Amino acid sequence: MKGNTFISALGLFAGAQALLRFGCSQLSVQRLDPLVNPGVSPSPHLHQIIGGNSFNVSMDPANHDLAALSTCTTCQFTEDFSNYWTAVLFFRARNGSFHRVPQIAQAGMEGTKGGMVVYYMSDALFDTAQRSKVTAFKPGFRMLVGDVSSKTRDQARKYRQLSYTCMANQASRTPETVEFPKGPCRLGIMANHRFPTCWDGKNLDSPNHQDHVAYPETGTFESGGPCPATHPVKIPQLMLETVWDTSKFNNKADWPEDGSQPFVWSSGDSTGFSDHADYMFGWKDDSLQRAMDGHTYVSAPMLKTQTIAQQNKCTVRDMVNENFDGWLDKLPGDNMVM
Ligand SMILES: *[C@@H]1O[C@H](CO)[C@@H](O)[C@H](O)[C@H]1NC(C)=O
Numbered sequence: 065m066k067g068n069t070f071i072s073a074l075g076l077f078a079g080a081q082a083l084l085r086f087g088c089s090q091l092s093v094q095r096l097d098p099l100v101n102p103g104v105s106p107s108p109h110l111h112q113i114i115g116g117n118s119f120n121v122s123m124d125p126a127n128h129d130l131a132a133l134s135t136c137t138t139c140q141f142t143e144d145f146s147n148y149w150t151a152v153l154f155f156r157a158r159n160g161s162f163h164r165v166p167q168i169a170q171a172g173m174e175g176t177k178g179g180m181v182v183y184y185m186s187d188a189l190f191d192t193a194q195r196s197k198v199t200a201f202k203p204g205f206r207m208l209v210g211d212v213s214s215k216t217r218d219q220a221r222k223y224r225q226l227s228y229t230c231m232a233n234q235a236s237r238t239p240e241t242v243e244f245p246k247g248p249c250r251l252g253i254m255a256n257h258r259f260p261t262c263w264d265g266k267n268l269d270s271p272n273h274q275d276h277v278a279y280p281e282t283g284t285f286e287s288g289g290p291c292p293a294t295h296p297v298k299i300p301q302l303m304l305e306t307v308w309d310t311s312k313f314n315n316k317a318d319w320p321e322d323g324s325q326p327f328v329w330s331s332g333d334s335t336g337f338s339d340h341a342d343y344m345f346g347w348k349d350d351s352l353q354r355a356m357d358g359h360t361y362v363s364a365p366m367l368k369t370q371t372i373a374q375q376n377k378c379t380v381r382d383m384v385n386e387n388f389d390g391w392l393d394k395l396p397g398d399n400m401v402m
């Protein structure tokens with residue numbers, strides 16, 4: 065817990081990257097999911113996507129090399145053409161209308177259009193030495209964390225460390241909850257996605273996009289827990305932070321009369337237990353491995369960077385053509401709130 069505070073302090077006061085910690089602006093918001101629903105347009109629920117502009121309805125690993133096909137990326141590190149995406153947060157007013165919640169940049173990254181902050185770690189967040197060896201993902205690697213159908217705390221617990229932080233200020237990182245925060249959050253809700261850190265060493269993907277990776281057998285990545293024999297290869301801890309600017313929706317008069325909280329994922333989940341995130345690796349050549357082997361903290365001099373203005377320029381076209389601005393009488397895809 066202390067470590068997280070330390071990192072956020074670094075982010076705030078040094079205005080810099082910690083380990084690999086970098087901002088990526090919004091690439092697109094569309095109802096597409098080339099990992100779980102390849103070729104399906106529109107996909108069942110809305111996603112917000114960052115990364116390389118080769119993002120498409122289908123991204124068959126047999127003929128889609130993200131680093132080769134992308135001509136730009138929304139990420140600060142220009143060799144990262146990966147795609148990362150999550151569901152989109154909506155506010156449901158007392159009258160039943162929905163409004164999309166905007167995303168905001170973190171301190172030190174002001175001016176970044178929406179998006180997320182991405183971390184790649186070889187050691188616990190607060191271990192400044194970063195001496196552990198991790199094996200970077202291989203071309204074609206992809207994975208999913210979380211389950212859109214989780215409805216209970218027990219189901220959600222299968223995924224360690226998917227959590228929410230109610231942001232009282234920019235440095236807030238605790239407490240983390242498995243469900244949506246129950247009250248208004250002054251500076252928004254941060255969704256934290258930490259992916260599994262052990263790989264079977266063979267499969268770039270698996271039918272459920274999860275079985276080729278695993279959590280440490282005991283303990284956690286942070287405590288140096290060993291990988292299970294089935295998944296012996298230690299991969300970087302990939303973590304995504306998304307700040308949803310709920311501050312405009314904090315008027316309790318618009319909140320449900322029964323005292324429940326008003327935010328729902330684009331899938332219709334009002335509990336927060338269905339939280340999930342998708343990753344398609346797309347770093348150019350061995351750039352990620354070099355960065356991980358560099359054991360640097362706060363900066364990564366071996367990587368090329370671009371300005372926030374350049375990050376913001378990279379987009380992909382709207383392939384679904386669906387309006388989700390302003391007040392809506394239903395969620396995109398007509399997903400039922402549950
Ligand atoms: C997306 O896929 C379509 C159909 O295969 C293709 O025509 C288009 O060029 C692709 N777009 C990008 C940005 O790769």
Ligand SMILES: *[C@@H]1O[C@H](CO)[C@@H](O)[C@H](O)[C@H]1NC(C)=O
Nearest residue numbers: 157158159160161318391393
């Ligand atoms: C529902 O409530 C919101 C928030 O008060 C308001 O802005 C919106 O216009 C209302 N929608 C309808 C259809 O009344």
